[in-house]
Amino acid sequence: MSSQIDHLLDEPRRFPPSPEFVAQSIDDPTMYDRAAADREAFWGEQARELLTWSKPFTKVLDWSNAPFAKWFDDGELNVAYNCLDRHVEAGNGDRVAIHWEGEPGDSRSITYAELTDEVKRTANVLAGLGVGHGDRVAIYLPMIPEAVISMLAVTRLGAIHSVVFGGFSADSLRSRIDDAGAKLVITADGGWRKGRVSALKPAVDQALGDRHGEGEQATVEHVLVVKRGGNDVDWTEGRDIWWHDVVPQASAEHEAQAFPAENPLFILYTSGTTGRPKGILHTTGGYLVQSAYTHKYVFDLHPDTDVFWCTADIGWVTGHSYVTYGPLANGATQLMYEGTPDSPHPGRWWELIQKYGVTIFYTAPTAIRSFMKTGRHIPQQFDLSSIRVLGSVGEPINPEAWMWYREVIGAGTAPIVDTWWQTETGAIMVSPLPGVTATKPGSAQVPLPGISVDVADDDGNEVGNGKGGLLVITRPWPAMLRGIWGDPERFKETYWNKFQDRGYYFAGDGARLDEDGDLWLLGRVDDVMNVSGHRLSTTEIESSLVAHEATAEAAVVGANDETTGQAVVAFVIIKQSYLDQHSPEGLVSQLRAWVGEQIGPIARPRDVYIVNELPKTRSGKIMRRLLRDVAEGREVGDTTTLADTMVMSTISDQVK
Ligand code: WT7
Numbered sequence: 001m002s003s004q005i006d007h008l009l010d011e012p013r014r015f016p017p018s019p020e021f022v023a024q025s026i027d028d029p030t031m032y033d034r035a036a037a038d039r040e041a042f043w044g045e046q047a048r049e050l051l052t053w054s055k056p057f058t059k060v061l062d063w064s065n066a067p068f069a070k071w072f073d074d075g076e077l078n079v080a081y082n083c084l085d086r087h088v089e090a091g092n093g094d095r096v097a098i099h100w101e102g103e104p105g106d107s108r109s110i111t112y113a114e115l116t117d118e119v120k121r122t123a124n125v126l127a128g129l130g131v132g133h134g135d136r137v138a139i140y141l142p143m144i145p146e147a148v149i150s151m152l153a154v155t156r157l158g159a160i161h162s163v164v165f166g167g168f169s170a171d172s173l174r175s176r177i178d179d180a181g182a183k184l185v186i187t188a189d190g191g192w193r194k195g196r197v198s199a200l201k202p203a204v205d206q207a208l209g210d211r212h213g214e215g216e217q218a219t220v221e222h223v224l225v226v227k228r229g230g231n232d233v234d235w236t237e238g239r240d241i242w243w244h245d246v247v248p249q250a251s252a253e254h255e256a257q258a259f260p261a262e263n264p265l266f267i268l269y270t271s272g273t274t275g276r277p278k279g280i281l282h283t284t285g286g287y288l289v290q291s292a293y294t295h296k297y298v299f300d301l302h303p304d305t306d307v308f309w310c311t312a313d314i315g316w317v318t319g320h321s322y323v324t325y326g327p328l329a330n331g332a333t334q335l336m337y338e339g340t341p342d343s344p345h346p347g348r349w350w351e352l353i354q355k356y357g358v359t360i361f362y363t364a365p366t367a368i369r370s371f372m373k374t375g376r377h378i379p380q381q382f383d384l385s386s387i388r389v390l391g392s393v394g395e396p397i398n399p400e401a402w403m404w405y406r407e408v409i410g411a412g413t414a415p416i417v418d419t420w421w422q423t424e425t426g427a428i429m430v431s432p433l434p435g436v437t438a439t440k441p442g443s444a445q446v447p448l449p450g451i452s453v454d455v456a457d458d459d460g461n462e463v464g465n466g467k468g469g470l471l472v473i474t475r476p477w478p479a480m481l482r483g484i485w486g487d488p489e490r491f492k493e494t495y496w497n498k499f500q501d502r503g504y505y506f507a508g509d510g511a512r513l514d515e516d517g518d519l520w521l522l523g524r525v526d527d528v529m530n531v532s533g534h535r536l537s538t539t540e541i542e543s544s545l546v547a548h549e550a551t552a553e554a555a556v557v558g559a560n561d562e563t564t565g566q567a568v569v570a571f572v573i574i575k576q577s578y579l580d581q582h583s584p585e586g587l588v589s590q591l592r593a594w595v596g597e598q599i600g601p602i603a604r605p606r607d608v609y610i611v612n613e614l615p616k617t618r619s620g621k622i623m624r625r626l627l628r629d630v631a632e633g634r635e636v637g638d639t640t641t642l643a644d645t646m647v648m649s650t651i652s653d654q655v656k
Helices: 002-009 021-022 030-037 039-050 080-085 085-092 112-127 146-154 170-180 199-206 285-297 317-329 348-356 365-374 398-410 488-497 538-546 578-583 586-600 626-633 649-656
Strands: 094-099 109-110 136-140 162-163 184-188 188-195 196-199 222-226 241-242 266-271 278-281 307-310 333-337 362-364 387-393 417-421 451-457 466-474 505-513 518-524 530-533 535-539 551-561 564-576 607-610
Touching: 030 039, 039 285, 039 649, 080 085, 080 146, 080 285, 080 317, 085 112, 085 333, 094 112, 094 146, 094 348, 109 112, 112 146, 136 146, 146 162, 146 184, 146 317, 162 417, 170 199, 170 266, 170 278, 170 586, 184 199, 196 199, 199 222, 241 333, 266 285, 266 317, 266 551, 278 285, 278 551, 285 317, 285 417, 285 564, 307 317, 307 348, 317 466, 333 348, 365 398, 387 398, 398 417, 451 505, 466 518, 518 530, 530 551, 535 538, 538 551, 538 564, 538 586, 551 626, 564 578, 564 586, 564 626
Parallel strands: 094 333, 136 162, 136 184, 162 266, 184 222, 222 241, 307 333, 307 362, 362 387, 387 417, 530 564, 564 607
Antiparallel strands: 094 109, 188 196, 266 278, 451 466, 466 505, 505 518, 530 535, 551 564
């Protein structure tokens, strides 16, 4: 790994923006100096410029109770008003907010005026169902406009949404609903994926059913169901309500009330190093400022001419910040697509770019690598000349994929912005500015104006250029998480205790600064994997495996994978009692399917190896490093700290 990194750090190629690009760009190099001169004044300026405040704030940051930050604390605003009504009031009601395309090819273009109406109607319906300030609403929907409408209707009322990715299982949905104590669930009968309808409602029924366990109180009063798939659904009278029976009939009059800037906006669950997902909490003012700011400058947005497309699902933070909040706060026109990239044909994405004249395209390295594999002849069948900015997010992008992206999708001219951030940071933190930065294939490069990051050693000392260490964020930022839902201790422990004396945020990523001071991300330093840009916890998958009746012990590692970045590889010890009664035939595929059902298909292991033993230290800690060597087909590293040094050769034999 490290020789590979040294090789990357020798990257000599630089791609400055063309003079034509610079001439039309809104990016301004002096932003860096202005932000450095007075960070808080800079953010205050952004907040006033980008948003409409019902009550102006007088103080930018209150860090007196660190790490619990307050941004723009005495200011008041309504997020939905900022994303909708004010654009209509400014005369842009006829501008398309969302060009939506369903997987089977049905489509719908929704203007700002129409979207505002829909959100007002939905807000009235939610209020009628008893949703009010501070209540939690779970959203479990496919990529349809109602997903965005629901999020905005919830925040319009000062309530809190918790969007759960539609690919998550009933169990995952259940634990998220319970942890947040959701009052309402918004879902659909099903949505289109890979050429067929994939049902969603049954998972909701299952998640809400059968609550006899201790502490399993049913907090959910109603389920609002959008008809999308047309598939048959079970119906619980009195609890379930069809969207089409209530939303179109509701009044389109709804005045948005202003809420304090620190009013919660959403909870989004993400994997941590333990088995239990963390409910990352974001609030309204600071989050919206930084989503709008980054969406504007990182993508060089021209809202009256650009067509923006972020391919992320609404269930991830990228969908929150760059499908819903950033683009709509900026009054942009965007494309939203329901389905998979290869349905019904492998050129579907490129066909959509051609059809809608997409100018800014934001996707993940895993997608780029899978398109590389199928070949450039597919995108080359389409007219992609509208594209002027390309973005990458979710994992490091290897220079080869970066160059392919630039040449094949960006015609060798579109700047690429490799954006580093996390669910916890809320919005982009490190990225080139396309109108300013000379980009470097594979490096996320520089913190944005107003953001301070560094690479530190274990004691928090900066390592300096040319050395590796831990990525830290050294100053608070507006879209920072405000906590973990219901668990302030875990919040401090996970992110702040490591560098407590300095007040640094620990990101969990390894990083290195090259000789120019540009940042290279080197992957997670904790037990978190990154599979196709999705974050998964090794512990969570291990817990799921041992919950299967056959499993005695399990160890999971993230192994390098050409397409998905990392892949889940599991090593499992089977119980003798199980083997006495069952044949091990088909057990591997059973275990893979089991994890898929328990957590979701994205967590399904690529490989499951059945072994007799796991490599452990004398204190009983599993040495995953050695298992990773096996999973990646390498010579097994240093085994001297193992309790039984022979164990690895047995495992290697069993894997073969
Ligand atoms: C982790 C956060 C940010 C939204 C999607 C993922 C990795 C993210 C990059 C990048 C290298 C990246 C990090 C980070 N990551 N973007 N441009 N280069 N690594 O959000 O699920 O919270 O995952 O994704 O490891 O910690 P997330």
